[in-house]
Amino acid sequence: MSKSLRVAVLGPKGQCGSCVVDELLSRGHSVVGISRSPPKAWPKSGEYGGIPCDFSDIKGLSKILSDGGFDAVVSAFAPPLANFEAVYTLGVEGHGNIKMAILRSTYRGPFIIIGGAGSLYYKNGVQLCDDESFAFKHWYAWPDVHLDYMSTRMFDHGQRAFGTFIRTFKWARSNRENPGWFSWMFRPFANWFLRSAKKTLTHRNTVGLIFCSRAALTMWEGVQETKWSFLSPPWQLRDKGIRTGKYEVHVDDTAGSAEYGIDNGIYNEDMAVAIVDEVENNKLTHKHWTCTGPIGLKDCTHQVLDLALSGV
Numbered sequence: 001m002s003k004s005l006r007v008a009v010l011g012p013k014g015q016c017g018s019c020v021v022d023e024l025l026s027r028g029h030s031v032v033g034i035s036r037s038p039p040k041a042w043p044k045s046g047e048y049g050g051i052p053c054d055f056s057d058i059k060g061l062s063k064i065l066s067d068g069g070f071d072a073v074v075s076a077f078a079p080p081l082a083n084f085e086a087v088y089t090l091g092v093e094g095h096g097n098i099k100m101a102i103l104r105s106t107y108r109g110p111f112i113i114i115g116g117a118g119s120l121y122y123k124n125g126v127q128l129c130d131d132e133s134f135a136f137k138h139w140y141a142w143p144d145v146h147l148d149y150m151s152t153r154m155f156d157h158g159q160r161a162f163g164t165f166i167r168t169f170k171w172a173r174s175n176r177e178n179p180g181w182f183s184w185m186f187r188p189f190a191n192w193f194l195r196s197a198k199k200t201l202t203h204r205n206t207v208g209l210i211f212c213s214r215a216a217l218t219m220w221e222g223v224q225e226t227k228w229s230f231l232s233p234p235w236q237l238r239d240k241g242i243r244t245g246k247y248e249v250h251v252d253d254t255a256g257s258a259e260y261g262i263d264n265g266i267y268n269e270d271m272a273v274a275i276v277d278e279v280e281n282n283k284l285t286h287k288h289w290t291c292t293g294p295i296g297l298k299d300c301t302h303q304v305l306d307l308a309l310s311g312v
């Protein structure tokens, strides 16, 4: 790294934002965290400050961005998940407000937005979130370790009901796919649960976060006024992992496809490495991309998936 940068992180205390702040500070950059209630100080050493701002205050956010002297801005914004019915609306409004604040500010440097895996394209041109039975069959394909991670994440977010749903989903899938001696006794319940889960996981409200992230990508594509770069994390993004420093970038454009991100994953810590590399090098301006890393997800097989779906 040649010089220390001043970087604004929108949403510094979230699962993605906090890793980005850690990575920036570890490389000697100074960070300003902006959100409704950003941490005032950072537990790790480095130059960090927080500025409170609700992104619905477009004028306020625009002024912070104009006056901040930032070399780069990273958005790790996500709407609160407390009320699933409101997630899509809050997400679209939040991303839209951030866009307006950036465009109305005098800031014109690099702007990296973290969106969602649902926006990634298969090679056939279909986006993951438009695939048949999204997101039920894509959850069914997750390895146990990822379902464990997802339930833990929901409990961390105070979403106890959804956390319990995920644990039961894992149990029901196992009852069908890896039956033990007495599994048949509970099979009717497992089948009933999976049928209900299919209704839930294909319901628009449940996947509101994924669809609002796709709307955010649509908002930025074609915009020339800023140096935006849109990262859709891979489908199996996990935090509380390890930082290996290894990752691969896959770009969705006419020259290539980021489909690899649909069946693979990365630890948040390694995704932060990719983000901060982009902050420093600006190689993916006006691109939609993903990054994948070594988390050993190869046991997720589509054969199992097809068998399972035949009876659900």
Ligand SMILES: NC(=O)c1ccc[n+]([C@@H]2O[C@H](COP(=O)([O-])OP(=O)(O)OC[C@H]3O[C@@H](n4cnc5c(N)ncnc54)[C@H](OP(=O)(O)O)[C@@H]3O)[C@@H](O)[C@H]2O)c1
Residues within 6 Å of the ligand: 010, 011, 012, 013, 014, 015, 016, 017, 034, 035, 036, 037, 038, 053, 054, 055, 056, 076, 077, 078, 079, 080, 094, 114, 115, 116, 117, 118, 209, 210, 213, 232, 233, 234, 235, 236, 237
């Ligand atoms: N596999 C995947 O595709 C995948 C997985 C996970 C996350 N993601 C994406 O990664 C991005 C970040 O998600 P995350 O899970 O890290 O989010 P998160 O943990 O929920 O954190 C969200 C952040 O946004 C801030 N925020 C929320 N509403 C705000 C408002 N009105 N004004 C100002 N700040 C606000 C929060 O801070 P305050 O509470 O202080 O306001 C918080 O720091 C999202 O786009 C999400 O879709 C993708």
